[in-house]
Every structure is written in structure tokens, then in C-alpha cells.
Amino acid sequence: MKPNESLLGLLIELQALDRVPRMGYALRGVAEPESVAEHSFHVAILVWSLAPRIPGIDLGRALELALVHDLGEVRIGDLPMTAGRYFDDGAKHRAEERAFLELLAPLGERASSLAAELAEHASPEARLVKACDKLQLMIKVATYQGWGAGGLDEFWENGGNFPDSEFEPVQQLYDALRRWNLDRQGPAEGPA
């Protein structure tokens, strides 16, 4: 299963991202939960749909960042949100970056450049991907709730899932989602 050719070896290993479930959904009882491969696809599609509406974004670069931002999880798994408070400061982030760099060694310089850009959020493309990472989370939550999932309400109450965004099209989608959620809960819940 491990061909000598290193790029092929990498590509075969990455197929296993189909089998890494997004733990936040799994732990809240969603059957057949989204995989990390599926999440990454949807973040890339979201970036793709929004980037042309945002002045100054390099679409190609933003898509690269979206596609690779979770590749390291094929070696670390997808840690649920709750894991964050039990690790030493930055321990989880350092592990992800090391896994990312070792995994992508066959690609040389490209990997380290992408890792640095993702880590520092220096570029607008990296910040857009970060915002879309959260936004796709909430779009999926809304989708699952529409399908009947009952254990996901707490996602709406976590302010970190709805950060103020510097990008207006991102903010508009957040607002649309919030309205969707209020409508879903019925007229007695508050003003739309």
C-alpha cells in the first residue's frame, strides 16, 4: 500500500481524510457525519463563491489555503472543540503545524509557505479562509438541523462561531443564517 513514489504515497494517504469524521457532529449524535475531506471541499466552495465579491482577494491563493487547511488531520484526527481547553497553550496548534509540514514534505517549499500564511493570518486570503471555516460550520449545522438533528443548538450560542468579519459578504451570510435560525424556532422566539 506504500508505493515508493512519494507523491503517490501522499495522495493515497490523503484519501483517508474521507474516514476522519468531524467530531463535533459525531459527539452530538449526527449519523454519517461530515468527513474532513467533505468539510474542506465545502470551505473551498464557499471561498470560491465569495472571493469575487471581495476586492483584493487572490482567488487561486485563497483556494489553495482552503483546500489544505486541515490536511494535517489525516495524522492527528479532528479534535472536538472541547479538546481546546485541556491542552497547554498552543500545543494543539504546534502539533497540527508539525503534522502538516511532515506530511507535505514531498511538496517542499510550497508546504511551508502555506503553513506560515495560515498560522499568521497575515494575508487577507488566510483571514478569508479562517472566516469561511467558521461559516461553513454554521451552514452545516443549519443543514443538519433542517434534516432533523436535535443536539446542535449550542453551536448557535457560541459567539466564537459568529465572529465579526472584516469581509462584508461573509457578514451578510452570517446574518442570513441567524435569521434562518430565528425563523426555524417560530414566531414566539423574538423579532426577526
Place this chain on the structure above:
Amino acid sequence: MKPNESLLGLLIELQALDRVPRMGYALRGVAEPESVAEHSFHVAILVWSLAPRIPGIDLGRALELALVHDLGEVRIGDLPMTAGRYFDDGAKHRAEERAFLELLAPLGERASSLAAELAEHASPEARLVKACDKLQLMIKVATYQGWGAGGLDEFWENGGNFPDSEFEPVQQLYDALRRWNLDRQGPAEGPA
């Protein structure tokens, strides 16, 4: 479940690509088969890894094409290869293009430009995506066989899954996969 905002509606509908199985694997007994979302992700990653090795490829455009090439399947499903011989010439292709265009109407001109480029294989980026679409298929077949799948041998015998490619890095990966397959079958099977 159907917010009024059309972009949000589109994005929610696309989440269902997680639940469209790639039928070629399902029909040959692969449990938990790849979804169309996962396939699209891996084609994009493959394009991303190869594009810089191919002179004259616009990476951003190639990634766009890879990400969207199967979006229409959220309305049509993933038809297995065998379906091809039962439809009138071009009927399946026309249906896919119509579904793609209607689905992506909220994105206006972008969608029709991408659809035309994919349909006519006019650009090198579109041809690269088409080649990577097949190559990812065989990488997944190899992965599943490494995991124990027993019903996939016929994929190796279908010449259409190993077209000659104009792009040398694609051809090299095809060759590496063929060697992997011969090794897998043992020394008596032929010269490695």
C-alpha cells in the same frame, strides 16, 4: 430549510453532496463509499499538487474547474459508468450541463463560463482536470484494494481509466499506479 437568500440556499443545497455516493464503488461492494464531495476534494488536491509541475497552467483556474466539475450531481446523482451505454448520445452530458447551469444561477456569468470551458476541454486547465478526474478514480481504487476491497479489479482492465495524458506528471503517476498494481498481484503476475 430554504432561506430566501439565494446564495445561502445554494450553499445549503450543496452540503447534500456528502450524501451522494460514487456509484461505481457502491455497486461493487465498497462499504461507506466515497461521496461526490470527497471525490471533488481529492481531484482538487491532485490538481493542486501537479499544476506547478506543468508549464503554462493557471493554478487558480484549474482549482475552480476541479471544485465545480461535479456540482450538478446534487440534482442528478452520480450515474455509474454502465449507465453510459443506455442513454442516447450526449443525453447524459446535456442533462449534467443543464443541471449545473440552473443550480448555479445565483452566480450568474461565472457558471456559464466554467460550464463551457469544462464541456469543450478547450483550455489546458480543463484538460488537466479531466485527466485528474480519472487519475483520482484509480488512486481511490488502489486505496480501497489496499483496504481489502475485492470487487474492483475490472477498473484496471478498462483502458478508458488510463488514457495517454499530454501532461507528463499525470503520466508518471499513472505509471506508478500500474506498477503498484502489478506488485500487489505478486511476482508470478509478470515483470515489474
Place this chain on the structure above:
Amino acid sequence: MKPNESLLGLLIELQALDRVPRMGYALRGVAEPESVAEHSFHVAILVWSLAPRIPGIDLGRALELALVHDLGEVRIGDLPMTAGRYFDDGAKHRAEERAFLELLAPLGERASSLAAELAEHASPEARLVKACDKLQLMIKVATYQGWGAGGLDEFWENGGNFPDSEFEPVQQLYDALRRWNLDRQGPAEGPA
């Protein structure tokens, strides 16, 4: 996997109908959705339970038609309802009939006689199977909603899923289902 004996080859191929999901449910988030084999079973049971209440129905013939009406999907897959509007007129139907006939070639004349009867709805048995095909769809929708599925409401709004039936026992079950749906939505929704 492909024994030379043609009937055995056919029977083995048909086992894969267990792995063809009914796409309408899958796309609306039902986990572990009904397979085409399961659907066909339930349509046959429905025909079996109703046929004796309908004068002039040949039960044996009706059961044959119910069992085979979707066999061709082992080569074409189960196209979701939405696919219908993207194909040329009749393209989907012609493909299904060709797949059916080629698949069942080992059975000779029997297959073409059944295909013709299903296509033309000439016999009361074929019309009963067609009505039960829809009726079983709505029984399954009701079952899934009872189990907690949240994405299936639109099935109730599609008039094509509740055609007037020439067969009174079919009509009675439709009416009972509609009452079930009103009751489910609570007293404020309208008169039961």
C-alpha cells in the same frame, strides 16, 4: 466474480441493488436510506396486500411487475426526482428500458413482455404497480418523519405523489396517509 452461467451472473449482479440508495431520501439527509431492493420489496408487499381487494387483478402478474419494475437501476442507479427536468423528453425512460432488457437477456421473452407492459401501463396490473410505487414512497416518507427526519416535507406538497387512483383501496390509503400527516402537524394546522 463473474461465473459463466448466465442466470447465476444475473442473480449475483442483482444483489448489488442493496447498495443503490433511493436518492430522494439520501439528498434530504436520511441516514441509512432505503435501498432499491428494499423499495421493491415494499412495493410488492403493498401490491400483495391490496390486490385481493381489487376486482379483476391477476395477483401473480402484479407481483412479477412489482418485483422487477426497478431492476434496471443496478446499471443506471436511482436518479432523484429533480433529475427529470434536465433530461430530454423520454431519455431517462428509454435508458431504463434498454438497461432492463440487456440486464435480463438471460430470461429471454419474459423480460421484453414485462418491459412492454410496464412501459405502456396497458394492463390494470401495471397501473396498480405504478400507483403502489408512489404510495410506498409516501408510506416511507411518513415512516421516516415518525423516526425524526426533518427534510421531507416537500414530498407532501408535490401533487404528483398523490395522484387520483382508479383503485379504491389505493385511494383509501392515500387518504389515511394525508390524515396522518395533518394529525402529526398538530391541531392548529387545520381540520382533520
Place this chain on the structure above:
Amino acid sequence: MKPNESLLGLLIELQALDRVPRMGYALRGVAEPESVAEHSFHVAILVWSLAPRIPGIDLGRALELALVHDLGEVRIGDLPMTAGRYFDDGAKHRAEERAFLELLAPLGERASSLAAELAEHASPEARLVKACDKLQLMIKVATYQGWGAGGLDEFWENGGNFPDSEFEPVQQLYDALRRWNLDRQGPAEGPA
């Protein structure tokens, strides 16, 4: 979920046969194992394909028996083969018959007539269904082994799964399966 109309209540309850796994496969590690609904479908298809080759078989009656022979399992579950040796003589059989009769009470006389015919194997149709029940088991075993299942060899060694059949077309399919199994194990295993 329990409409007052008894036939509708029965039909809704029977949809749950999709969720009753055939335990013999599940216990031997087959993922996504066949459901009782799928098994019943395939037995009916097998009967349908063979009946016209057997003089004196009433196809309609044979199909009825095939479709209903395991309906009682929606109340009892599918007991694995090994369960047989732990129950008192006939206890399992009596339970299945009682469940069948109580479940199908809305159908009145039809149910008891079918139960008696199945229990006593008096008619050739009932004996054909019984033979096809075993034959479909082995066709599925062969299918799963072709797909890569590794835990099913013992089915071939159990003589009870290959009874001598009074029906020549059944016997021919048994023989074809045995040849398939020998071929699968390679040339050293014996004469094909």
C-alpha cells in the same frame, strides 16, 4: 406514528424490516449487511426466475410465499443460525408463527393459510421457497466474498446450506455456485 387504520399501521411497521440486519453476516464482520427486506426481495426474485422452469409451480402462489416468509422478523428479529441449538425443540418456530399471525391479523384468513403452507412444506411452492431461501443465502455469501469479506468460509462447509433439491434448476444453481467457490480458491484446491 400509529394511524388507526390497521392496514396502514401494518405497512408502516413493515418498513422497519429495512433495519433488521441478517445476523449471520453481521456477526461475521460484513459491513452494511443485508436487511431482512433485502433478503426477502432476493428470494422472491430467485423464485421468479426459476419457477417457469419447474413444471407444475403456481408462480403467483410461490411469489406470495417468498415475500411473506420472514415478515414475522419485524417483531422477533433475525436470529443467527447458532441460536438454533439453544432453544427448546420448535420454540423458535412456534414464536415465528405466532408473530406472523398476530402481525398479519388485519389480513385475516390469507395470513393463516400462508402460515400453514409455509410450516408444513406441503405444497411444491412452499418447498421451492424453502430451497430458494438457502440458495439466496449462498448467492449472497459468494457476492460478499467477491467484495472482499473474509469471515464467511464456514457457510460452504455447512451441508445444510446445500441440501439436495428435488427441483433440477435449483440443483444446477447450487452446482454452479460450488464450482465458483472452487475456482475462487485457486487451481491447487481441486478439480474444477
Place this chain on the structure above:
Amino acid sequence: MKPNESLLGLLIELQALDRVPRMGYALRGVAEPESVAEHSFHVAILVWSLAPRIPGIDLGRALELALVHDLGEVRIGDLPMTAGRYFDDGAKHRAEERAFLELLAPLGERASSLAAELAEHASPEARLVKACDKLQLMIKVATYQGWGAGGLDEFWENGGNFPDSEFEPVQQLYDALRRWNLDRQGPAEGPA
């Protein structure tokens, strides 16, 4: 797959308890239902959490009983509650005990001592395990309902699932669960 060493053979066979679904959930539409291995784990954890609050309980013995109480189901399967009324008096219980004893033969005397204690409910430890077997059922039902399951209401109406318990901490958890269920149904349902 069957090593000669009998203890190893037993341990390998028991791994298959992961694939025995708890049928009560499966038949009511819960996707990815609890396995018998998972149920046994949770009963043991429940016993572990409560035992120190109950005077006179031998924790080690109680844990043993909790862990083994359903081992026989690897040979018999998990019969749904409804099965009970179709078997002769005690037939199901006798079968479970025989399966348990034959399965655990490699462990000699220990098995028969545990079987006798479980059967006769003579010890407080055996009665605690029996109470926790029911209590864990209702904790799981509450969990699944929180996750969106819609078909489980009847469990709350079955008095046998809420027996009066001689153990006060068990009774307190029952009461807490009942309050949870009333709260879940909203203020109009009755006094909390």
C-alpha cells in the same frame, strides 16, 4: 480465524458483540444504533457510578455481573422486546442461559456461578445490575431523543422500563429522567 487456544477463540468471538445492534432502537429508526458491547459498557459504568452510594454492594462482583450479563447475545442476537410475547414461557431465558454457559465453557466454574446469580436475582449485586440494565435503556432513549430521534416515545409509557427500585440512588436517577422528559415536552404537558 479460530485459533486453537480456547480463551483466545472466545475473546475473538466476543469482538462481534460490536456488530449486534440493540434491536429496540434499530426497529424504531435510530441510525447507527447502540451495539450490545456499548450497552454492556454503559451498564457497567452506571453500576460503577452508583455502587459506592449503596451500602453493602460488592463493587467488583457487581461489575463482573454487568459486564457479562449479555455475552450470550453473540450467539443468539438481541431479541426486541416484542419478541417476548411470542415465545413459550421461559424459552427465551433458557436459551440465553444455555448460550452463555456454552460460550463461556473455557472459563469453567466462574461462568456457571455468574449465570446462576444473574438468573435468580438472589444477590443485591444481581438486582442492582438488573435495575441498571433498565435505567441505562432509558438514559439512552433520552440521549437519542435529544439527538432528534422521533420513534421512541413508547419507551416512556412502558411501566416495565421504570420499575420501583429498592436502591435509592437508582430511584433518584429514574426521577431525574422523568423530569427531563416532562421538561422536553414543554410547559403544557403537566406539572414539573
Place this chain on the structure above:
Amino acid sequence: MKPNESLLGLLIELQALDRVPRMGYALRGVAEPESVAEHSFHVAILVWSLAPRIPGIDLGRALELALVHDLGEVRIGDLPMTAGRYFDDGAKHRAEERAFLELLAPLGERASSLAAELAEHASPEARLVKACDKLQLMIKVATYQGWGAGGLDEFWENGGNFPDSEFEPVQQLYDALRRWNLDRQGPAEGPA
């Protein structure tokens, strides 16, 4: 979903261990992989079967340790083996211990005593649980390979999965497993 009673809240949260897959299997293509709840059950059963053969072991204490050793994973997930090399020394271990203690706060002193014993491997019971944790891993690997899994060979090559054990019955099971693995690979592989 969060009742006020803290013990009930804890017990409901722990039900989600059914949905935490053991990532080592998932990443190597095992469908429907073992959950952490199932793993913990099997470790406890293994401890239960071996403890009486080992002088000086307190069975009750050993069972407690086996049942709780992975409870913290309901907040952290199951990190695959490969994750180990990317985290700072001890970071993963510290996170697990913190999660364990916070999760089990409703149980007070009991939790910290168990955590300390597990962390320091001071007692023979803690060392037995640690050895059985590895041994159960390899029993499951053998089970999956018997069922047809193809991606697990590397587990046999990792010396850390077969540590020398101070407990003779553990060592005997290791040896039996190694013989099973040699037999499985056929006569040419070496002396059985």
C-alpha cells in the same frame, strides 16, 4: 439535553463514546470501526478473563481502571497513534488527564484517585490494564483481518504493540496471537 442533576448529565454525555471511532482503524479503511465504548468494554472483559489467573490482582479495582481508562476521550476524541510524534512531550497525556478530571468532577475523590493510579502505573492492576489495552488492540486487529481488512499489517510490525509483559497469561495470549498471524500468512512465511 442537559439535566441539572450532575450525575445524570455525566451519564448522558458518556453515551456519546459510542460515536467516537478508534481512529487507527478508521484511517486504515475499516468500515464501521470499533468505538471507544466498545474498546473499553473489551478491555474490561479481557481483564476480567485474565485477572483470576494472576496472583495478587484485585479484580474489582482492575475492572474499575479498565472501564474508565479512556472516558476522557468523550471530550478530546481518540487521537491516532501517529499523533504522538507531533505533540510536545507529555502534552497529550496532560490533556487526557485534565479532561478526565473535569469530566468526572461529579464523582469527586474517586476520579482523582483513579487518574493518579492510571498515570503512574504504580499498582499491578494499572499495569495489567495497560497491557490489556495493547492486547485488545491486537485481538481486534486479528478479528478485522479475519473479516477481510487489508490495511492493518503494520500493527504487527510495531514492537510497541507487543511489549514483554510481566504477567504470564498476557504473554501467552500475545504468543497465541503471533502464531495465529503466521498461520494466516501461509506455510511459506516461516515456521508455525
